[in-house]
Amino acid sequence: MSKGVLVDVTRCIGCKSCAVSCKTWNDLPSKTSTFTNNWDSPGKVTADAWTIITSFVIEQGDQIKWRFVKRQCMHCNEPACESACFTHSFVKTKEGAVIYKPTELKQDYCVGCRYCMIACPFGIPSFQWDKAFPYVQKCRFCYDRMKEQGLQPACVTSCPTQTLLFGDRDKLLKEAWDRINRDQRYVKHVYGEKEYGGTSWLYISDVPFDKIGFRTEAYGKPVSQKSIPSYTWDVLKWTPYIFFGWGAILTAMRAYTKRRAQVHDESELYEPEKKG
Amino acid sequence: MERTWSFRFTPFRFILGIIVVVAVVAAVMRFVFGLGAVTNLSDEWPWGLWIGFDLLCGIALAGGGFSTALIVHVLHREKYLPIARAALLTSLIGYIIALVSLFLDIGRWFNFWRPFFYWGYHSVLFEVFWCISLYTMVQVLEFGEIFFEKIRCAPLQKILHFFMPFLLILGIVLPSLHQSSLGSLYIVTIDRLNPLWWSMLLPFFFVWSAFFLGPAMVTFEGTLAARSYGRAPELPVFQSLTKVTLWMMIIYLLVKIGDLIYRNELGRAFNGSFESNMFLIEMVVFVIAPIVMYATPSIRTNLRGVVTASFLVVAGVVFNRMNVVFTGMADAAGGHYFPSMWEWIITAGMWSALILAYCFVVENFPILPKEDLEHHEGGKAHIEAGKSIHA
Numbered sequence: 001m002s003k004g005v006l007v008d009v010t011r012c013i014g015c016k017s018c019a020v021s022c023k024t025w026n027d028l029p030s031k032t033s034t035f036t037n038n039w040d041s042p043g044k045v046t047a048d049a050w051t052i053i054t055s056f057v058i059e060q061g062d063q064i065k066w067r068f069v070k071r072q073c074m075h076c077n078e079p080a081c082e083s084a085c086f087t088h089s090f091v092k093t094k095e096g097a098v099i100y101k102p103t104e105l106k107q108d109y110c111v112g113c114r115y116c117m118i119a120c121p122f123g124i125p126s127f128q129w130d131k132a133f134p135y136v137q138k139c140r141f142c143y144d145r146m147k148e149q150g151l152q153p154a155c156v157t158s159c160p161t162q163t164l165l166f167g168d169r170d171k172l173l174k175e176a177w178d179r180i181n182r183d184q185r186y187v188k189h190v191y192g193e194k195e196y197g198g199t200s201w202l203y204i205s206d207v208p209f210d211k212i213g214f215r216t217e218a219y220g221k222p223v224s225q226k227s228i229p230s231y232t233w234d235v236l237k238w239t240p241y242i243f244f245g246w247g248a249i250l251t252a253m254r255a256y257t258k259r260r261a262q263v264h265d266e267s268e269l270y271e272p273e274k275k276g
Numbered sequence: 277m278e279r280t281w282s283f284r285f286t287p288f289r290f291i292l293g294i295i296v297v298v299a300v301v302a303a304v305m306r307f308v309f310g311l312g313a314v315t316n317l318s319d320e321w322p323w324g325l326w327i328g329f330d331l332l333c334g335i336a337l338a339g340g341g342f343s344t345a346l347i348v349h350v351l352h353r354e355k356y357l358p359i360a361r362a363a364l365l366t367s368l369i370g371y372i373i374a375l376v377s378l379f380l381d382i383g384r385w386f387n388f389w390r391p392f393f394y395w396g397y398h399s400v401l402f403e404v405f406w407c408i409s410l411y412t413m414v415q416v417l418e419f420g421e422i423f424f425e426k427i428r429c430a431p432l433q434k435i436l437h438f439f440m441p442f443l444l445i446l447g448i449v450l451p452s453l454h455q456s457s458l459g460s461l462y463i464v465t466i467d468r469l470n471p472l473w474w475s476m477l478l479p480f481f482f483v484w485s486a487f488f489l490g491p492a493m494v495t496f497e498g499t500l501a502a503r504s505y506g507r508a509p510e511l512p513v514f515q516s517l518t519k520v521t522l523w524m525m526i527i528y529l530l531v532k533i534g535d536l537i538y539r540n541e542l543g544r545a546f547n548g549s550f551e552s553n554m555f556l557i558e559m560v561v562f563v564i565a566p567i568v569m570y571a572t573p574s575i576r577t578n579l580r581g582v583v584t585a586s587f588l589v590v591a592g593v594v595f596n597r598m599n600v601v602f603t604g605m606a607d608a609a610g611g612h613y614f615p616s617m618w619e620w621i622i623t624a625g626m627w628s629a630l631i632l633a634y635c636f637v638v639e640n641f642p643i644l645p646k647e648d649l650e651h652h653e654g655g656k657a658h659i660e661a662g663k664s665i666h667a
Contacts, residue, residue, distance in 0.1 A: 118322060231476070250346070
């Protein structure tokens with residue numbers, strides 16, 4: 001059964017326990033970073049910080065709300081990174097985690113081309129720029145805990161306010177809509193239900209998602225609900241037909257025009273340039 | 277054919293040589309200290325100058341190879357034979373540069389061969405990788421025919437000659453596929469690449485522009501080569517090639533406009549934003565202007581006119597690729613990127629190496645047409661050329 005996490009933004013107090021436990025469990029190095037204008041530190045996920053808390057001050061009428069949003073890999077149902085990788089170094093497991101095979105399964109085929117970073121619609125995969133032989137890094141949904149020990153992800157276990165709820169994705173989706181329908185303060189939208197074909201991590205919030213760092217629109221249109229792999233496949237599936245079709249057309253044209261062409265001995269036509 | 281080798285170092289070539297040496301040192305630094313130490317790339321801008329310019333533009337500019345091969349060897353328009361080998365050579369060197377820049381850019385370079393064995397066939401990059409590698413090999417083999425005219429080796433020549441028709445077809449199909457795939461690479465950037473450039477037709481725009489760029493590139497580099505070697509430029513060939521580019525560019529422009537109308541994004545081109553202005557420059561200066569110039573007989577028949585128009589076409593394709601990689605992505609990517617000194621140096625080194633390699637091959641292998649063949653009216657140019665051999 002594909003797992004997921006429901007993030008209830010209304011419950012988060014921004015304590016960053018999740019970020020600390022993530023670093024601890026995954027042995028990520030501590031680094032001093034600087035605060036952004038929003039009091040985020042660091043302001044986006046990096047190779048050493050797979051999950052972060054971003055903060056937002058939102059004015060709604062006479063109310064001022066301070067909202068904290070945990071960000072990490074969304075673990076897409078159909079991940080763009082997996083489809084973009086030409087050595088298939090990312091894989092969506094049946095448990096729902098999108099993992100990086102070189103570090104997770106010791107299958108070191110990654111070339112370091114960073115096309116996954118171009119492909120990810122959430123800007124998640126990060127590169128170890130300071131290493132001579134860098135890996136791509138991102139949240140792995142604590143796949144080791146999930147797989148071997150039946151444990152919940154480190155971040156979920158350390159959350160003191162039950163912002164994070166781990167479970168089967170379809171049950172979480174139902175729970176999300178239950179909460180939204182029970183309490184009219186929630187925005188009537190589960191972020192991650194449909195975005196880019198749906199993600200394992202789901203978010204509900206009482207402030208509009210575009211105000212707390214989620215892209216709901218791009219260039220005046222709602223973001224795609226079709227997965228990114230389905231777009232590329234629409235193009236790639238034509239490859240064999242073009243290969244053989246175009247090859248056949250060219251062969252036919254060549255045979256047709258050859259009969260009418262004069263024959264040249266090419267070796268008589270050219271000479272080395274002697275004026276260099 | 278004589279088997280001696282010659283390469284004279286002029287001051288210009290000497291400078292190019294120095295740039296190459298410095299670039300090699302920078303490349304060694306990159307391998308020892310990693311990408312972060314040498315480049316300004318970041319998580320926001322994972323691809324920079326080497327991929328955007330050296331690879332995407334290098335491959336596009338090498339489009340002269342496959343369009344000329346199609347015109348000369350498949351359609352048998354033999355009047356274009358004089359430029360065929362020069363086009364093949366530039367293309368081959370262009371691909372080698374692209375492969376070198378790719379090798380420099382990948383973080384785990386010792387794994388470069390993995391995609392041959394671990395198939396991510398649902399990746400556009402997989403197609404690009406296979407096609408570029410295979411096509412570079414095909415071009416090396418095609419070049420083998422020329423190589424063996426200098427260095428005789430009858431059995432190998434025979435084998436090569438037997439497979440040549442097959443290689444020729446493969447040498448057009450493969451680049452058609454990956455020139456378009458280079459565009460398909462950016463299909464994943466939906467919702468991030470500005471809709472002025474993002475389109476499901478990206479593969480069409482990339483392969484089509486790489487093809488029509490071919491004749492323009494041949495004209496441009498042919499004129500440069502003619503100038504530096506004191507030859508007469510192949511003006512009649514260039515003029516007649518403009519027809520190919522002209523019609524293909526008109527179709528390109530119409531499809532581009534039609535696509536924007538179909539996606540209801542035409543208004544975006546005129547909204548005054550930085551992106552819209554860059555798009556308009558791309559369309560007006562680098563597409564419409566060359567179309568008008570090629571369509572005007574007095575400009576087309578004049579060497580300066582045809583070369584200027586061709587230069588605009590070449591620069592326009594580079595401009596388009598830069599817009600896709602940088603301009604169109606800037607808004608969504610955030611952060612900022614400007615190539616570091618080392619990125620510039622390595623890029624300069626690669627293009628200097630391209631020029632040096634071109635000169636070396638042209639001066640030692642039969643690439644350019646015999647001058648007495650091209651100027652039937654008299655051997656004057658030929659005699660003058662003869663005088664200057666050892667001057």
